Amino acid sequence: MPSDLYREELLDHYRDPQNYGVLPEADIDVRLNNATCGDTIHLTARLDDEGRIAKVMFEGQGCVVSMASASMLTEEVVGKRREEVLAMGLPDIETMLGGIRLSMGRVKCATLALRALQQGLKETEEA
Amino acid sequence: MPSDLYREELLDHYRDPQNYGVLPEADIDVRLNNATCGDTIHLTARLDDEGRIAKVMFEGQGCVVSMASASMLTEEVVGKRREEVLAMGLPDIETMLGGIRLSMGRVKCATLALRALQQGLKETEEA
Amino acid sequence: MSPWDVEAVRAEFPILERTVHGKPVVYLDSTASAQKPRVVIETLRKVYTDYYANVHRGIYTFAELSTEAYEGAREKVARFIHAPEAAEVVFTRNATEALNLVAYTWGEANIGAGDRIVVTEMEHHSNLVPWQQLAQRKGAELAFVPVTEGGELDLDALRSLLADGKAKVVAFTLMSNVLGTITPAAEIVRLAHEAGATTVLDGAQAVPHLPVDVQALDADFLAFSGHKMGSPGVGVLWGRRALLEAMPPFLYGGDMILHVEKYHSEWNEIPHKFEAGTPPIAETIALGAAVDFLTGLGMEAVHQHEQELVAYAMKRLLEVEGLHILGPSAEKRGGVVAFWMDAAHPHDIAALLDEEGVCVRAGHHCAEPLHARYGVPATARASFYVYNRPQDIDALVAALQRVNALLRR
Amino acid sequence: MSPWDVEAVRAEFPILERTVHGKPVVYLDSTASAQKPRVVIETLRKVYTDYYANVHRGIYTFAELSTEAYEGAREKVARFIHAPEAAEVVFTRNATEALNLVAYTWGEANIGAGDRIVVTEMEHHSNLVPWQQLAQRKGAELAFVPVTEGGELDLDALRSLLADGKAKVVAFTLMSNVLGTITPAAEIVRLAHEAGATTVLDGAQAVPHLPVDVQALDADFLAFSGHKMGSPGVGVLWGRRALLEAMPPFLYGGDMILHVEKYHSEWNEIPHKFEAGTPPIAETIALGAAVDFLTGLGMEAVHQHEQELVAYAMKRLLEVEGLHILGPSAEKRGGVVAFWMDAAHPHDIAALLDEEGVCVRAGHHCAEPLHARYGVPATARASFYVYNRPQDIDALVAALQRVNALLRR
């Protein structure tokens, strides 16, 4: 029985995540965790001269949903402006994951990387 | 529909209570009330030389159950020893009222006078 | 609006088919607790037979269905009282616990020595004793808005209590559970806010019976109880987000935490910060069903139906010799009438009415100071809800005539 | 005793007939909340259709029937835990509220700066955070009885914590909701009492699953939750009469008072002193039905059934490659097994098991410090109750094998 959440595409991202690691000389450097389930992420990113996302990398531990969506996010947001990223929400993540509808229990996993990136963007703004 | 609680005998005691009033030179003088429903009683009593109940009187306001059982109690206990009165409880009151079974909501009404008398007996003992 | 079809409403309440002492039951005690419509009873059965599991944190289907239904009930309750967002709705044990929550957390943090806590003489003990005890703990002043002979709040007295700026909170009921008085809540909130005081609204009687809109009232806190609106036992506290967020938690334990270490904890977001431990899950989902049921009837229509009943009741009750009604005229009240009789103690009234199948409450209805205000230790109280009809009042009056016949000395 | 007829027991739980994703449901999350037997669901319906009314103070038939049934449930609960008298049984929202009640009232009155509060590393947040916060408020010391690698309490460490006489309270669970460990409660109570400390027993897991006798344990307080034993959401606090009587009230309002004046109140007797406002009436009556149901099965037999299941489960789970079990050997535990897998995050385990109809929980199970103790942020947990059978464990193991097949890298 092929499940929506555990489709091959997501499993590929989980087994072999894109942009896994820590980016040197990053503009954004955020560690976040999901207390309820112990998911952790360390997300680093660089912005280009126009303030667009140039590159994102992540390291972390977590479930398929959190790791695969982190991996996909590192590709999805490249070239986006900060406002665009800050405006992203659960529906965008659901679309990115292939149009699935996440249950309440998985929302926090799926958005962990996005929240880390958004938090980093806000911190660069404040600085 | 004749009701158990509102039999003529009880109503007679309610309409025309026995030993209604305040006993002068009483050994026992207790005021008690039933906060929940506002029933009040002022019970006075005298003991004979052997410590038996010689006479009981009461004044008060309350429902048929509390007033009728106060009235009946003033007759019921005359001649009883203090231990006998202190040993009395709900079943005795129910018997006195004609063998009815009181619902939880009326227990406090029915035993108000008895509790006043028992409290008075304990106070004379302590003094 | 189509005319109120009380027989259709009654058909939704299976208990109304019962008899008591061989007489059809006439239930006139909804102010104490309301009967439950079929849809509420059926919702409980459905949750327990179809998908029950503990809420939050669960990843399997039953847990997700239960969580969605539970949080769905929160959305329904929020819409019902026109709250800006569901996260401002906290579920508690009952209205009493909701009021205590405010007194213990907001009160502990915001009331100090010399501050004034304003309540009214018509409060239910649940909206009085928590404040009385807070005042004692803090050395604060407890002040009462008097009730007029006619059963209304004395707003001039309230203005005086607010004038010196010492009042930090005004806690008052939207509707008295004894007098039936519907208080001028928007006006009271405005006066309180002008004086810089926070408002705590006891909606235990109002929310089940009237349209209540926390935004239109500009309220700060609102407490009420599901069991008085046809739901199982669930309480509700609504509060403004900013207030709830600034408050420390109340009960500690599962669900209200974000992160726990041995010597340190972090709190979850509202509303979860205030919901420690496993909530009554099916009951809360059934509260959502009760809200839907009432919304279907329309709260304006519910109120109007009850106003018609209370007007009829007050007219007919005065036919009973030696019967005295507490509180204002019919148009100023909800469907509650408390009364006393020269010939009979309220206990006897209730007991003798029961013999005719008529259910009324007798006592001080958890409002002793209000009864003291009127110099009566206890009253009998008849109250009306969506399922009551003029015949019920006729049965009440007939039974009261019998009381007079039996007990008049 | 006749052999356990699990199919007959299952027939009493209508939800077990459901399917999830087309598979028969295999419910292995009773530690979070138990499913409800037919008699409980039916009791709710019956109360609401036959005689529902608010309890206490009511003089009409429905109110009397409801009060008798509500107080009857108190008697049943008292007998179930072998309490000397029903008046020592206080109904609360849940176990969490019961534990908070003790910390807020007994704790506030009896814990001072420099006193030691002893808890254990295996406590559920509900029996940890209230004490942690009390310690912070009071400047008291919070000390932990360590958990050994094998998942048991280190009683020598407890002895040391008790040696200097500073410990005023020992709060501990009768059974861990993660490790399954059944703690040596009688021994712990004896040690605590010898050192002059009061004992607070978290029975949330034990009471639904084992015979618990507060007198044999010589306990001071015991808290548990109805929803984990097949009842709706109702909590229970039992305490010794002398302790409860000496404690100040917790929540203020209706029912818990004897007499209220404007500036002064007097409290009702126990247990009512601690039950403010309208309780969940039908739910509590249904708790009584759940107690009867369990008594009918026999708590000794319930425990033995679960021990057989957990022994079988631990044997079979070790067949799954890369699976690690937390906690002691089967004979030292109740029907709970928490585990983690090399190949899969607990979330994924739970989600993939759900696709096979198998319901398990994933996370820290409200025991973060315990998970920190073992260096695992989260586990998956399967738990068993009266309706589980060996086939359920076979389904669990088969589903776990599929997880391995899918996620092993």
Ligand SMILES: Cc1ncc(COP(=O)(O)O)c(C=O)c1O
């Ligand atoms: C050991 C233990 N203590 C306390 C609790 C708290 O119970 P409740 O959530 O019903 O308040 C639980 C339930 O999760 C538990 O397992």
Ligand SMILES: Cc1ncc(COP(=O)(O)O)c(C=O)c1O
């Ligand atoms: C006006 C008012 N406030 C508060 C309450 C307390 O509600 P509960 O008993 O559900 O906590 C009541 C109910 O009796 C009430 O009528």
